[in-house]
Amino acid sequence: MRKHVLTLILAGATAPAFAIDYTATSGLGMTLEQQSTRFDVAELSFKVDPTKKTLAGEARLTFTPKHAIQQFAIELDPRYALSRFEVNGKVLSKSEYSWKEGRISFPVAASANTAFEVKLVYAGSPQVAKRAPWDGGIVWAKTPSGQPWIATAVEGEGCDLLWPCVDHPMGKPLQVIQHITVPQGLVAASNGVFLGESSKDGWTTYNWKATEPTTYAIALNIAPYDTLKSNYQSRFGNTLPMVFYYLKGNDAKARGLYEELPLYLNFFEEVVGPYPFPKDKVGIVETPHLGMEHQTINAYGNGYKKDINGYDWLMNHEFAHEWFGNQITNADWDDMWLHEGFAMYMQPLYLEWLRGRVNYDAEMLRQRGLIRNAHAMVSGKPRPHGEAAAEAIDPGTDIYYKGAWILHTLRNQIGDAAFRRSMRELVYGRNDPKPGNFKPRYATTNDYVAIVDKITGKKWAWFFDAYVREAKIPALVATQSGHRVNVEWQTGNGKPFPLPIDVRVGNRVVKLPMNQGKGSFELKPFETYTLDPDSKVLKDQPEIAAWRKDEAERAAVAAAAAAAAKRGK
Ligand SMILES: [Zn+2]
CATH class of the missing domain: 2.60.40 (Immunoglobulin-like)
Structure with missing residues (x-):
């Protein structure tokens, strides 16, 4: 871990080329104090009012610095009004802290290894997501019967759209406790273990506790939900509680999707390793947006579509992120192919495991057709999510499909046993993961290359340099x-x-x-x-480029014809 911190410190020492806007971006860079401080607990109270479309929040954050510090910073979207700000029980006036570009900087005299607590009371209208889950924010939707159906997804912009946090992939708190208050009759499904509910004056509060959740995983999911619940007997000897929060009325379809879950667990536990969050739960929630890998409460909004393989690729993909994204988290967004490339490769691997080789090959060919090669997958520099200068060199969906194809290529070179071991060492940091002997961890592309080198006894830099650090495919x-x-x-x-x-x-x-x-x-x-x-x-396949060009030309002709027909009406 020290290695990553040093990298970030060095990177932070040179002037950032990025516009400073902590709200619109995630992973812009941690302060020196953030880097050397443990985030112990975030206790978050949210009151969500679907009529007014507002959120009232209270956050109690506990941190422990490794060295004595004089100041600290947290990020929060300035669209909220902050009505109270306390540090160690003392109220700070507005002149005692600054809130610039979405970052609140404040004085705190904390000695080494001594916890300090920050409390914020804030309220306002959260950013509305324009195109969730691709744009971050809240979605105020309605169920088919007209009841509120609310969800959040903040991967690109980050946790600070909802709560005061350290908005960087490495800013995970060790524990997040949530108290989510919603109008009575609605259910608030969230991360981790359900600690019970209580109702008062027409409002119900749902209490949740999650262990080391990914920062952007903290999600509000509110609707008149029904649940499917059962236990899964793991091959590792433990019992995993499973739950699916689905919209009332979707019972039959929800059951169909829910029945895929034990298969996923069996596959991932056999091929990768133990489910990472057995003490929390295996959770899915039906959302009005397509989906997001919210830890232990995966957002699912694919409309229960099945494909020719008889499975729901989206659910499989989001679930793969429990291993690749939530258990192993990229140390910087520049390494995001470690989330998406691996998560995307899990669908063909799953299909091979479940159905056989033709299904694997067909899915690989489909993914091959989607590789674009506009930019290298890894730039080698810190790259904030959602930042314009970073977006200009964004590899886009190549971190998914090209990432999957690179892993397919690597697997064919080193064999199944070595490839599976490389995944275990990446995900758990060890080759013998068992429930209780690992914790969520961070990694970079270089970490993965080092793992492959170690396992195979050969150097693979030439392989990753050409595939991962170049746009052009060999x-x-x-x-x-x-x-x-x-x-x-x-x-x-x-x-x-x-x-x-x-x-x-x-x-x-x-x-x-x-x-x-x-x-x-x-x-x-x-x-x-x-x-x-x-x-x-x-490998470069000119026939695919020719096909893509032809498709684009046909689409342009069809669009022009449709526009002409519209004008003619
Ligand atoms: Zn994904």
Whole structure:
């Protein structure tokens, strides 16, 4: 962990190239005090009024610094009015703290290893998400029967849209306790363990306690929910409580989705390792937006769609984030492919496990068609979420599909046993995870490369440099001279890329080690060949670019025709 902190300190020492707006962004950079302070407890009270579309909050935050500090900072969206601000029980007047660009900086004399408490009372209208879950904020929707249906999703903009927090992936509190008050008749489903409810004057308060939740995981989910509940017997010997909060009236469909959960658990526990939050719960909640990996209360809004594989890819994907995103969290958003690439690769892996190879291959081909290569997946520098300068080099959905294809390629090189071990060591920091012997952790791309190096006893920097740190996908270029075919890898960074490939030559398979990125083979008269016949490696595929171009042109023609038809009416 120290390594990450140092990196961030050094990065913070140079002038940031980013516009400073802590509200619109997440992961803009922690202060030195934030980096060296443990966030012990966030006790959050929310009163949500669907009629007025307001949120009244009270937050008690406990921190323990490793070294004596004189000041501290937390982030909170300035659209809220702050009516009370206390540090260690003493009220601070407005002149005693500053609230700039969404960051509240305040004096606090705290000695090393001595906890201090901050209390904030705030209220206002939370930012409304324009296109949840892609844009952060709250969604004030209605159920088909016209009752309030409220959800939040704040991944890009961060936790400070809802509560005062350290808005950085590494800003997780060790514990979050929530008291969510909603009009009586509605249910507030949230993270962690349900601690009970109480009603008074037409309002009901739901109490929750979560262990080390991801900062953007803290979510409000409010509706007239029904629940499905049962226990799952884990292969690791423990019992996992499962619950699904679904909209009243969706019973049959909800049950269909709920029945997928034990399969997911069986798969993830076999292939990756123990469910990370057994003391909290396995939770899903039906939301008016598509979905988000809210720890132990995964947002699900895919309308119970099944596909040709007979499963719900979205639920599988969000659930994968309990391992990749919530248990292992990127140390910086620049490493977000560790969340999305792995979570996306879990769908084909799950389909292979559940249905077989054709389903895996079909899903891989679908994902291959979605790779765009606009920017490198990893820039190597701290990259805040939602920041314009960072968005300009944003790899977009490549962290999903290209990430999945890189993992597919790696798995084919190192084999299933080593690949699974690399996932275990990334996720749990050890090869023998069992309930109780691991805690949520942070990692970078370099950490994963080091894990793969250690497990295989080989260096893989050339592999990750070409795939992860370059936009251009390495191309396999074949040239024929007489009966000899010469094959060469061409990479975006121009460095040797010794990735072995198979070649079908006639009716045999030739393995080319591709030393220094080059190889060759002989053809007999009239023999044909196919490079990488089982699509084991991620490579440039001009036919996919041609297909995408054709699709775009057809879409443009169709759009123009539709516009002309509309004008003609
Ligand atoms: Zn995802």
